[in-house]
Amino acid sequence: MEILDRVRGVERLIVKENQRVIALYKGKFHGVLTPGEHVLRADRGRLEIEWHDLARPEFASIFDKALFRDHAEVTEQYLTEIRAGADEVVVVSRDKRLHAVLKPEERAVYWTEAGPWTTERFDVAGDLAVPDKVQKRLTGVARLTLVTSVDxxxxxxxxxxxxxxxxxxLEAGAHMFWAVTRKVAVKVIDLRRQSLDVTGQEVLTRDRVTLRVNLAAEYQVVDAVKAATTVKDFADALYRALQFAFRKSLGVKSLDEILADKVTAEAEAIAEVRTQMAAIGLTVGEIAVKDVILPGEMRDILNKVVAAEKEAEANIIRRREETNATRSLLNTARVMAENPVMLRLKELEALSEIAGKVERLTIHNGTAGLMNDLVKLRDE
Known part of the structure; x- marks a missing residue:
């Protein structure tokens, strides 16, 4: 059969169900071959064949323009052409499932039998928001460069x-916009209360001691538009305002004054920071110095000063206690001198305490006759 076909100058083609063939003879369009067996004249290599697989429904052919220009009846029967307008985005669906998105003035051609094909057109000349019903469908499309999405x-x-x-x-939620004819950008601003730390800030005190301080401030964005458009970075603006304010306020204090009250800056400096930040849409809460870090030598000197002060306080306390004890003894002696009976009672009390600790006790006449003989405190 092959030899006979060759002699006859024909070519036999078998087109499967998932295939289509564009055939040209002597450079002219011959037709679209559908599933089945086809016998075509192919003498002297004058037959041209272009195979297409419907698994890839896009019609990509070098004969595209010629077919649509000269063979409208063929393209109308076998092909579906979709064009997007100058201000349109077209969502193309295949068998009710999203297949592609065409940007403005874009064209796509599909094999009609690979469909059915449906389209949804969206005007992007005004509102760029993607409808909610389309957003979820667009999530799985490869050409997401055509949209800008933000949560x-x-x-x-x-x-x-x-x-x-x-x-x-934009309020809280998921948002999607067409990014086809114009540049779309979304900036998300945090409206919650936040804290900002300024660490390792060097300050020269009034008595020329270099310190490093760590600062902390609480702030909140109350006007997102001002915060995003007035300055490049509102957090950085607050950071620098805190630096300048604390350099100014702490620089006029001595080291002792800073160490005595390190939790706050000057009220005037704090008010200045709050005024500056209010102009860019921020409200500033508490501002404080978290840590004061001294140079190593200065830290050793202060430790010695503190140790000396504590030692002096301890000496004062010891002297006070000794004075109180002496004063108590003096008062006791005065009472005994004025009251002999009290003196005798104290002697008996002392004898009682001593008797519990020794076996024998001899009392001499120094007790003025209280006990003149040897006293046996307990039996042998």
Missing amino acids: VAEGHVGLLFVDGKLVSE
Whole structure:
């Protein structure tokens, strides 16, 4: 059969169900071959064949323009052409499942039998927001470069910029925008109360001692538009304002004054920081010095000073206690001198304490006749 076909100058083609063939003879369009067996004239290599697999439904052919220009009846029967307008985005679905997204003025051609094909058109000349019903479908599309998506968490706000211009504020939730004809950007601002630390800030005190201090401040964004558009970075602006304020306020104090009250800066400096930050949409809460770090030599000197002060305090306490004890003895002696009976009672009390510790006790006449003989305190 092959030899006979060769002699006859024909070629036999078998097209499967998932295939389509574009055939040209002598450079002219011959037709679209559908599933089945086809016998075509192929003498002297004048037959051209272009195979297409419907598993890839896009029609990609070097004969595309020629077919649509000269063979409208063929393209209408076998192909589906989709064009997006100058301000349109077209969502293409295949058998009700999203297949592709066409940006403005983009064209796509599909094999009609690979469908059915449906389209949804969206005008992007005005509102760039992607409808909620389309957002979830777009998530699985490979060409997500055509959209800008952002998730705004609770306690945050999103600022939508189109071509560098602020357009609107976005509430918490998932948002998606067409990014086809204009540049779309979303900046998310945290509206919750936050803290900022300024570490290792060097300060020269009034008595020319160099310190390093760690600062802390609490702040909150109350006007997201001002915070995002007035300065490049509002957190950095607060950081620098704190640096300048504490250098100014702590630089006029001596080391002793700073160590005595290190938790706050001057009220005037704090008020200045709050005023500056209010102008860019921030409210500033508590501002404090967390740590004061001294140079090594100065730390040793202060430790010696503190040790000397504590030693002096201990000496004062010892002297006070000794004075109180002496004063108590003097008062006791005065009472005994004025009251002989009390003196005798004290003697008996002393004898009682001593008797419990010794076996025998001899009392001489120094007790003025209290006991003149040897006293046997207990039996042998």
